[in-house]
Structures are given as structure tokens and as C-alpha cells.
Amino acid sequence: xxxxxxxxxxxxxxxxxxxxxxxxxxxxxxxxxxxxxxxxxxxxxxxxxxxxxxxxxxxxxxxxxxxxxxxxxxxxxxxxxxxxxxxxxxxxxxxxxxxxxxxxxxxxxxxxxxxxxxxxxxxxxxxxxxxxxxxxxxxxxxxxxxxxxxxxxxxxxxxxxxxxxxxxxxxxxxxxxxxxxxxxxxxxxxxxxxxxxxxxxxxxxxxxxxxxxxxxxxxxxxxxxxxxxxxxxxxxxxxxxxxxxxxxxxxxxxxxxxxxxxxxxxxxxxxxxxxxxxxxxxxxxxxxxxxxxxxxxxxxxxxxxxxxxxxxxxxxxxxxxxxxxxxxxxxxxxxxxxxxxxxxxxxxxxxxxxxxxxxxxxxxxxxxxxxxxxxxxxxxxxxxxxxxxxxxxxx
Amino acid sequence: xxxxxxxxxxxxxxxxxxxxxxxxxxxxxxxxxxxxxxxxxxxxxxxxxxxxxxxxxxxxxxxxxxxxxxxxxxxxxxxxxxxxxxxxxxxxxxxxxxxxxxxxxxxxxxxxxxxxxxxxxxxxxxxxxxxxxxxxxxxxxxxxxxxxxxxxxxxxxxxxxxxxxxxxxxxxxxxxxxxxxxxxxxxxxxxxxxxxxxxxxxxxxxxxxxxxxxxxxxxxxxxxxxxxxxxxxxxxxxxxxxxxxxxxxxxxxxxxxxxxxxxxxxxxxxxxxxxxxxxxxxxxxxxxxxxxxxxxxxxxxxxxxxxxxxxxxxxxxxxxxxxxxxxxxxxxxxxxxxxxxxxxxxxxxxxxxxxxxxxxxxxxxxxxxxxxxxxxxxxxxxxxx
Numbered sequence: 001x002x003x004x005x006x007x008x009x010x011x012x013x014x015x016x017x018x019x020x021x022x023x024x025x026x027x028x029x030x031x032x033x034x035x036x037x038x039x040x041x042x043x044x045x046x047x048x049x050x051x052x053x054x055x056x057x058x059x060x061x062x063x064x065x066x067x068x069x070x071x072x073x074x075x076x077x078x079x080x081x082x083x084x085x086x087x088x089x090x091x092x093x094x095x096x097x098x099x100x101x102x103x104x105x106x107x108x109x110x111x112x113x114x115x116x117x118x119x120x121x122x123x124x125x126x127x128x129x130x131x132x133x134x135x136x137x138x139x140x141x142x143x144x145x146x147x148x149x150x151x152x153x154x155x156x157x158x159x160x161x162x163x164x165x166x167x168x169x170x171x172x173x174x175x176x177x178x179x180x181x182x183x184x185x186x187x188x189x190x191x192x193x194x195x196x197x198x199x200x201x202x203x204x205x206x207x208x209x210x211x212x213x214x215x216x217x218x219x220x221x222x223x224x225x226x227x228x229x230x231x232x233x234x235x236x237x238x239x240x241x242x243x244x245x246x247x248x249x250x251x252x253x254x255x256x257x258x259x260x261x262x263x264x265x266x267x268x269x270x271x272x273x274x275x276x277x278x279x280x281x282x283x284x285x286x287x288x289x290x291x292x293x294x295x296x297x298x299x300x301x302x303x304x305x306x307x308x309x310x311x312x313x314x315x316x317x318x319x320x321x322x323x324x325x326x327x328x329x330x331x332x333x334x335x336x337x338x339x340x341x342x343x344x345x346x347x348x349x350x351x352x353x354x355x356x357x358x359x360x361x362x363x364x365x366x367x368x369x370x371x372x373x374x375x376x377x378x379x380x381x382x383x384x385x386x387x388x389x390x391x392x393x394x395x
Numbered sequence: 396x397x398x399x400x401x402x403x404x405x406x407x408x409x410x411x412x413x414x415x416x417x418x419x420x421x422x423x424x425x426x427x428x429x430x431x432x433x434x435x436x437x438x439x440x441x442x443x444x445x446x447x448x449x450x451x452x453x454x455x456x457x458x459x460x461x462x463x464x465x466x467x468x469x470x471x472x473x474x475x476x477x478x479x480x481x482x483x484x485x486x487x488x489x490x491x492x493x494x495x496x497x498x499x500x501x502x503x504x505x506x507x508x509x510x511x512x513x514x515x516x517x518x519x520x521x522x523x524x525x526x527x528x529x530x531x532x533x534x535x536x537x538x539x540x541x542x543x544x545x546x547x548x549x550x551x552x553x554x555x556x557x558x559x560x561x562x563x564x565x566x567x568x569x570x571x572x573x574x575x576x577x578x579x580x581x582x583x584x585x586x587x588x589x590x591x592x593x594x595x596x597x598x599x600x601x602x603x604x605x606x607x608x609x610x611x612x613x614x615x616x617x618x619x620x621x622x623x624x625x626x627x628x629x630x631x632x633x634x635x636x637x638x639x640x641x642x643x644x645x646x647x648x649x650x651x652x653x654x655x656x657x658x659x660x661x662x663x664x665x666x667x668x669x670x671x672x673x674x675x676x677x678x679x680x681x682x683x684x685x686x687x688x689x690x691x692x693x694x695x696x697x698x699x700x701x702x703x704x705x706x707x708x709x710x711x712x713x714x715x716x717x718x719x720x721x722x723x724x725x726x727x728x729x730x731x732x733x734x735x736x737x738x739x740x741x742x743x744x745x746x747x748x749x750x751x752x753x754x755x756x757x758x759x760x761x762x763x764x765x766x767x768x769x770x771x772x773x774x775x776x777x778x779x780x
Contacts (some may be wrong), residue, residue, distance in 0.1 A: 001574070003566040014593075015632070029568055033408065044631040045660055049594030079499030079624075121714030127696040128630070131616065135628035138703030140618060143548050144609070150618045150626050150700040154607045155551060160591040164558035169736040171565035172399040172424050176741050178572040194706075195717045196735040197554055199416070201703055204730040205723075208443070210704070225526070227535065227544055235544050237530035240524075258492035294541045298521065305527040307544050309536040313589070314598050322516040324586060335753050337598040342586045343563040344513065347578035348570050 001348050002029025007174065010076060010083045011057060012097065014041040015129065016156060017190060018086025018114045019053040020163025023080075025170060026056030027341050028350045032368055033080075034059040035073060038387060040359055051330070051356040052338065053163075059357035060366050061387035064095045069385040073097065074105045074368070079370050080176070082170060086114040086162075089124050097218065099185045108183035110173040114166050118189040128190060130159040137194035142201070145214040161193035223277035224249070224270060227307060230290030235307040238297060243267070248300040252293075253284045330355045331392055360389040398425020399468040399741040403568065405429070405477040406468075407452065408492075410437045411548055412525070413509045413584065414481035415448040416557030421564065422451035423734050423743045426477070429759060430454045431468060434780060446723050446749045447731050448557075454750035455759045456780035460491045463778045470763050472497045472504065477564055481509040484519050494579045504577040505567035505624040507560055508573055513583035532588040532708075537595070552588040559587050614670035615640070618700055625683035626700035629661040629690065636695055643693040644677065649666050723748040725734055753780040 007030040011022040018178045019034075019041070026032040034041075043050050060076070062069050077083060083102060085092055092098040092113075099111045113119065116128030131152055136151035139157055140150035159208050169186040177183055195202055201210070212220065220226020224240035238290045240246040250258050258264050258280070270277055284294060290306055308316065314337060319325060326340040341350040363386050367377050380386045407418035415430070415437070422428040430437075430452045439445045458464040469492060472478060478497060480487050487493040487508070494506045506515070511523025512531075514632040521527055529535055529552055535544035560582050567580055589596060611617050615631040631637045639656040641649040649655050652665055662670055678686065683699055690697040707718055707730060717733040734743040756779050760770050773779045 001570070003570050010629045013414045024562065024570075025621075027564075046594065048597040052593035052597055062736045084628075117711055118715035121711040122711075123711040124714075126691070127632075127636070127694065128698075129616075129632040129696055132630045132696050132698045133627050135618065136709075137706045138697035138701060139549070140626075140628070140700050141702050146702065147624075149609060149620075150628075151538070151545070151609045152611045152618055152628070153547070154595075154611070155534065155591045155727045156594075157551070160555065161558060163734050164562055165557060168420065168558060168562040168565060169738060171569060172736070172738060172741070175565055175569050175572065175658055176399040176738075178569060182740060184738060186736065186738045188736050189715070191712065191715060192717065192735040192737075195712070195732050196549075196558065197549060198703055199447045199554070200412070200442070200550070202707060202732050203443050203447065204707060205706065205728065217540075218548075219543070220526070220546045227530070227546065229543065235530075235536070237535070238523055239526050241524065299589050303522045303524055303527055305521060305530045307530040308533045310533050310592060310595055313533050313596065318512070318518045322513060324589065339586075339589055339593055339596055342582075342590045344558060344581040345563070345567065345570075345578055346580070347576060386556045392734055 001292035001347065002350055003348050004028045004030035004041050004174070007031065007082060010035060010073075010080045010334065012083065012085040012087070013093070013114075014086070015043045016049070016053055016159035017162030017193070018084060018166070019043065021084050021112060021114060021166035021170065022057060022157065023053050023055065024163050032057040033076065033362070034072065034357065035076070036061050036359055038063045044359065051333070051336065054236065054356035055338065056353045057357055058354075058366060059360060060363040063384045063385055063387075064097070066383070066385050068383070070096055072385060076366065077102055077109065078106050078368055080106070080109070081109040081174070082112065084112040084114070084170070088127060089115050089119045097239070108177065108181060110170065110177060110183045111171050111185045112166055112173070113185065113187045114162055114189055116190045118191045119187060130156040130190060133158045133190045133194045139194065139199060140158035140216070142198070143214045144216050146212055148216045151214070151216075157197055158190040158193035161197050162188060162190055165193055165196060173247075222271065223274050223281055227259040228282060228285035228286055230293055231286055232289040234290035236285070236294045237307060239303045241303060246270075249297060249302045252296050252300050252302065253281070255280070255284060257384035325368070326352050328352070328355045330361045358389045358391065360387045361391055363388040396741050398423070398743050399738060400565070401425035401475065401759040403427070404475045406471050408429060408478065408480035408482070408487070409483065411439050412444065412448060412553035413556040413560065414479050415439075416554065416562070417509070417560035418452065418479050418509070419448050419450055420557065420561040420735070421477070423745055424736075424738070425741070428452040429471060430750065432456045432752060434458050434777065440613075440752070441525075446726065446729060448751035450721070451746035452750055453759065455756045456753035456755060458778055459492060461776070461778050463773060463776070465491050467760070467763065467779070468492050469497070471662075471759070472697070473500050475501070476503070476505060476568065478504060478506045479509070479560065479564070480507075481523070483522060484508070484510045484514040498577070502577055503571060503575065505564055505565070505571060505580065506577065507564050507580045507582065509556055509582040509584065511562055511583070512585045513551075513581055518585065525553045525584070527553040528584045528588055532585050532735060533592065536587060537592070537607060538609070545609065545646035551591070552584040555591060556582055556584045556587045612664070612667055612707065613660060614662055614667045614674060617671075619675060619678040621678050621683040621686055622680060623682040627683050627686060628698050628700060630696040632696060634658060639693050639695050640690075643689065643695065719745060721745065721748045724751055756780060
């Protein structure tokens with residue numbers, strides 16, 4: 001058994017944050033049916049990106065703008081436990097797929113909504129993408145420094161938090177449904193994700209000293225908590241969290257004399273002479289490859305790690321040994337390496353059920369499953385209400 | 396109606412960010428959370444975020460290294476539905492309160508361990524500090540320059556792991572509701588942060604990888620500086636917005652110009668630098684507020700680059716109930732995060748500010764049947780505080 005094995009989800013999402021909610025749930029066993037418009041999820045443009053957030057799902061194409069198509073969607077929804085969407089407030093209502101409409105068909109539906117700016121307030125209907133929220137919420141300036149060049153985070157900060165919060169909400173609603181039989185409406189948003197990610201500095205009180213740590217070019221927070229470069233040009237992170245780490249690091253670097261040096265004898269003194277210490281350590285670290293330093297430091301109990309990149313991560317031995325990756329055969333892209341399931345459940349582990357679907361790959365399959373006959377399906381296709389993809393023969 | 400998790404009891408051995416934040420998210424959806432602190436206290440007590448990540452909990456200070464302290468912890472574990480801990484792998488086992496020990500007295504327990512790299516493999520003995528997870532997880536290199544990595548201020552691995560733990564614990568509770576059985580859930584912060592790269596961490600023949608740098612490689616999806624020195628972000632996230640943008644700027648010819656082929660996302664080097672230079676000059680002709688008004692009037696996604704303190708004042712943030720004012724002991728009135736997930740039928744609730752160390756020790760021990768004299772003894776022996 002997988003945690004959400006008996007949960008079917010009507011997935012009306014596109015792009016990242018919403019699609020990611022369903023990806024999280026699919027990873028834990030939910031049967032996610034992506035309902036894609038005829039012109040496609042715009043995120044299909046980015047093949048790697050699309051595969052990452054849509055794996056494990058099936059896909060049907062229903063043209064909801066066409067007369068009669070709505071009923072096909074309703075019939076599908078009536079077999080679902082949950083519906084997830086992330087459109088601008090108002091759009092689902094236009095499609096007659098909003099909570100009030102869907103509740104008529106399926107009174108105990110769990111309806112998860114994830115608009116960019118939330119459903120209330122003056123900006124609710126504005127279009128928004130993750131970096132728009134990165135800019136507006138303080139994440140870009142917090143990293144780049146006040147008045148400096150803002151930093152656009154490569155990790156799509158809020159688009160990555162949204163799926164976790166949305167799937168958390170979905171799980172909460174499922175838990176309540178298991179206990180009471182009741183469905184309900186739940187909402188998250190990129191806005192909420194931006195607040196949650198900044199929960200440690202989305203704070204204001206009298207006398208607060210705001211720590212503005214961001215700088216355009218920052219390698220860490222102090223000489224004993226930052227990155228250094230090795231002779232091979234690679235970098236490592238070293239973090240002397242405790243006094244014993246500092247002493248051990250000096251030993252590893254052959255800088256025992258620093259331990260007794262009054263400029264660096266205490267944490268306070270080191271803070272005061274941070275720049276000097278950084279310069280000394282920078283020179284010392286430059287004498288050996290970064291990876292070797294990290295190992296030497298770890299052996300002596302000093303928290304340290306190499307700074308990897310995605311290329312090296314894809315080949316990382318620890319990842320291989322511990323099953324971080326899965327390998328799949330994809331109909332269009334051939335052999336694909338991608339990350340496997342993140343959480344490890346001892347009794348009910350999740351599973352990547354299938355690679356990301358082609359647009360309309362499962363239209364016939366799903367419509368048959370929910371009770372339409374072949375004749376009806378052919379009629380829908382002739383009227384262009386639904387589209388079935390031509391699936392290439394697997395090599 | 397109460398929260399979705401009403402009646403669920405959680406024992407939170409968490410410290411720093413990931414463990415406590417997960418427990419707080421669950422507490423405000425209805426669970427009763429007891430924070431178990433060691434005599435030295437949570438090392439993050441001096442950090443502002445502590446107030447937020449520990450709201451809505453009760454606190455007991457317990458020395459798990461003393462047999463009587465462990466007994467109290469196990470008595471609490473026996474009555475709990477969920478345990479959360481984020482010590483180094485193996486630490487809870489060594490103390491005698493690991494999953495195997497708790498399972499024998501409470502097979503229904505959902506036991507969540509959050510650690511830097513999970514319990515297996517060569518990295519598992521590396522301390523789970525956010526910085527080390529981020530370094531090994533490629534975060535600083537991928538964000539960085541061609542010549543060197545860039546440190547990130549937000550402790551992303553910890554924050555995402557907290558939300559992941561809240562989600563997975565709730566999933567574990569859903570399973571238990573159907574099977575009656577608990578289980579162990581391991582959350583590796585390393586795996587979680589890799590998950591945030593999921594769209595890039597895919598390898599197949601033909602996968603395109605663009606170097607990123609601080610402002611990204613995409614000329615139609617990046618921050619730009621305006622005439623008054625202020626910055627904005629233009630997010631032309633699909634071809635429709637690019638069309639609106641070109642028309643609004645009076646550059647209809649862009650729509651057929653081969654320079655812009657593949658807009659908005661697929662303009663690769665060297666064309667991206669050419670487009671960037673063109674647009675950079677255009678933005679320098681008006682102030683930020685002029686641009687924002689103009690772009691918003693044309694329905695184009697745009698936002699000023701501003702500070703978190705300004706964001707907290709935004710009517711939109713307030714309208715979505717995301718700023719709450721709490722009286723935090725010793726600090727006074729504090730404006731802070733609301734509840735990031737909103738359920739209509741079972742709304743969440745902030746139950747109170749972060750507890751002081753050992754604030755509820757006596758009360759919690761009483762529920763276990765300890766009498767006043769015994770509690771005094773335990774305090775004297777340094778078992779509780």
C-alpha cells in the first residue's frame with residue numbers, strides 16, 4: 001500500500017506550483033489525472049522541467065470551451081476524491097469548474113486552490129509567477145542586499161514551497177475526510193509560500209534589529225562559517241559551530257599558532273578580526289584540493305562539505321548508493337535519470353508510477369475507465385471535445 | 396469545528412528550524428504539541444524565528460541522558476500519535492527513545508526523523524547543518540557565478556524540510572487511520588533540497604542547461620533596473636505576455652524578429668545577451684513606478700523589488716490574513732506569519748506564543764500522575780526544569 005493509493009485526483013493545474021502539488025501526491029501513490037487544455041500546459045516548452053513536475057500522472061485532453069465537454073469533466077470528477085487547480089481567481093468559475101459548481105456533482109470533493117496572490121485582496125486577480133513573488137516579497141532584496149542588484153533565486157522558491165504546502169493542505173483535508181466523510185475547500189498560494197519561506201524574518205517588533213545579511217557576492221557569514229576555494233578551483237563549506245571545531249580546523253590546516261593568537265582566541269575576538277582571519281584561511285585552503293580538505297576536516301569532526309554542482313550530483317556516489325535516483329524509459333526522450341521519491345516511509349513507501357505523460361496520452365484509457373463506451377469516445381473525438389495522443393511505438 | 400488534526404498528540408524533540416517548524420505547522424492545524432527541550436535549551440532560542448517556529452506549543456525541559464528523564468519521555472511517547480526529531484541519525488536510538496524503542500510501547504506511533512542526509516550511506520555522519528546540505532546539494536554553486544559559488548541567506552533546506560515533514564506526517568496519519576499501523580518516516584534535508592532542483596536535475600540526451608548567475612539567463616524573465624535606480628521584475632511567463640509586452644512598448648516588430656524567436660524562455664546564448672542589452676536600455680527611460688503602472692495596465696506580470704518589511708505592509712498580504720500580531724513574552728507585541736494553508740471547514744488557529752523554557756513542565760508531569768513533591772525531587776536532581 002502507498003499512502004494515497006485510493007485517492008484519484010482531477011488535476012487542472014499548469015506550470016509549476018500547482019502541478020507540483022499533484023506531483024507530491026502522485027509520489028505517495030495518488031492516481032493523478034492531468035486534465036490538459038488543447039493548447040497545452042505552457043510548461044511543456046521546458047522538457048526537463050515538465051517531466052520533473054508531471055511524473056507519475058496520467059493525462060487526458062478535454063477542451064472545456066466546447067459545448068458538452070463540461071459533462072465529460074464532471075463525470076471524471078465524480079470518480080475523484082480531490083480536485084487541484086492554480087488558475088487566477090474567476091477562471092475556474094468561467095469554466096464551471098469552481099468549488100460551488102463541482103460540489104453539485106460531488107458533494108464530498110476536496111478542492112485545493114493555489115492562485116498566485118491568494119483569492120482575496122486588491123491584487124488577487126493579477127497574474128503572477130514565482131519570481132514576481134520573489135521580487136515583491138523581499139526574497140530578492142534579502143539575498144542581494146538593500147539597494148544592491150537583486151538576486152533571482154535559481155531554485156524557484158515559492159513554486160517549490162507551494163507544492164509542499166498545497167499537498168500538506170490536501171493531506172489534512174484527506175485526514176479529516178477519513179475521520180468524518182466530509183470534503184472541503186482549501187487554499188494556498190505563492191503569496192503564502194513567500195511568507196512561510198521568510199517566516200524567520202517576516203517579523204516586526206519594537207526594538208528589533210533586522211539582520212540584513214544579504215550581499216551581492218557573499219560566501220558565508222563569517223571566517224569560520226563560509227566557503228573557501230581549494231587548489232583545484234573547487235570550493236568547500238566549513239562551519240565551526242563550536243570552539244572545538246575551530247581548534248580542530250586550525251590543526252588540520254597546520255595553523256595551530258592561530259589558536260593561541262589573541263586576535264582569534266575567542267569567538268568574540270574572531271568576529272572582530274573577521275577580515276584578517278578570512279584572508280589567512282583563504283590562503284591556507286588554496287594549498288590542497290577542496291574535496292580533500294572536506295574529508296580531512298570531517299575526520300577530525302569539523303562540519304565541512306564540498307560544494308557540488310548538478311553535473312556532479314547526477315553522478316554522486318552517495319546518491320547512487322542510497323537510491324536517490326530512478327532511471328526510466330521515456331517515449332520521447334529515451335533513457336531518463338531523475339530524482340526518485342523524497343520521503344522514506346518504512347511501511348508504505350511511495351513510488352514513481354510512470355514518467356510524465358504526453359499530452360492526451362491516457363484520454364481513451366481514462367474515459368473507458370470511468371464508464372464511457374468506445375463509440376461515445378470516438379464521437380467525442382469527432383466533435384473535438386477530447387483528444388487522444390498518438391503514442392509512438394516504444395523502441 | 397476544530398482543526399483537521401484535533402485530538403492528535405505530537406511530541407516534538409526538534410531543535411533549530413526543520414523539526415520545530417514542522418511541529419508548529421501541525422500544531423496550528425489542531426494538533427496538541429509538546430516541545431521537549433534539553434536542559435541547555437533549543438540552540439535557536441536567541442533567533443527571532445524561534446518565536447514563530449515554536450508558537451502554539453507547550454514546553455517541557457527534560458534531560459534524556461538521565462534514566463528518570465528518559466522514562467518521562469517514553470511515558471509521553473506512549474500517549475502520543477506523532478514524534479518529530481531532528482538530531483543526528485542514531486542519536487535518539489542511543490538515548491533510548493528511537494523508533495524501535497517507541498514502537499514496542501506504541502505501535503501506532505508515526506515517528507518522523509529529519510536529518511541532513513538520512514540514516515544510510517557515506518554522508519549520513521555529516522552534521523545536518525543547512526549550509527553543508529546546501530553545499531553538497533549544489534545550491535551555492537548553481538546560484539553562483541562562473542568563478543565562484545554564492546551563499547544563500549535563507550536556510551532553504553531546513554524550511555522546505557519542515558513543510559515536507561508536515562505533509563508526510565499527515566500522510567502517515569492518513570495511512571494509520573486506515574490500517575491502524577504507525578511507521579517511521581525519514582526525511583533527508585539533502586533529498587528535499589535536491590527535490591527543489593527537480594526541473595534541472597533530470598538527465599537525458601539533449602537536456603539543455605543554461606548557466607544561471609545572480610540574475611538568471613532569461614532576458615524576458617529577470618530583474619531590471621529603472622531610471623531612478625530602483626529595480627523591478629518582469630515575468631513574461633508565456634508567449635501571450637511577451638506579445639502584450641512588445642505591443643505595450645510599441646515594438647510590434649519584435650513579434651516577427653528572429654532575435655526573439657523562442658520567446659519568452661527559449662532565447663539562448665548568444666541572443667539572450669543581445670535582447671538583455673536592448674531591454675536594459677529601455678527600462679532606463681522611466682522610473683520604476685511609471686513602469687509598474689504602465690505594465691500593470693497592460694496585464695503584464697510585474698513587481699517591484701522590495702524589502703520584506705515593505706511586503707509585510709502590503710494590503711494584499713493583510714487581506715489574506717497572513718500578518719498576525721502576538722504578544723510574545725519578554726519581547727512585546729510582535730507582527731509575524733499567519734497560517735500558510737487555509738482549510739475552510741477545519742480552519743487552523745494560532746494557540747499562543749512560543750513557550751518559555753519549561754513553562755509547562757509541571758502541568759505536563761501532573762498529567763502523567765506525578766505529584767508536587769516528586770516534581771520537586773525531579774527538579775532538584777536536574778531531570779526536569
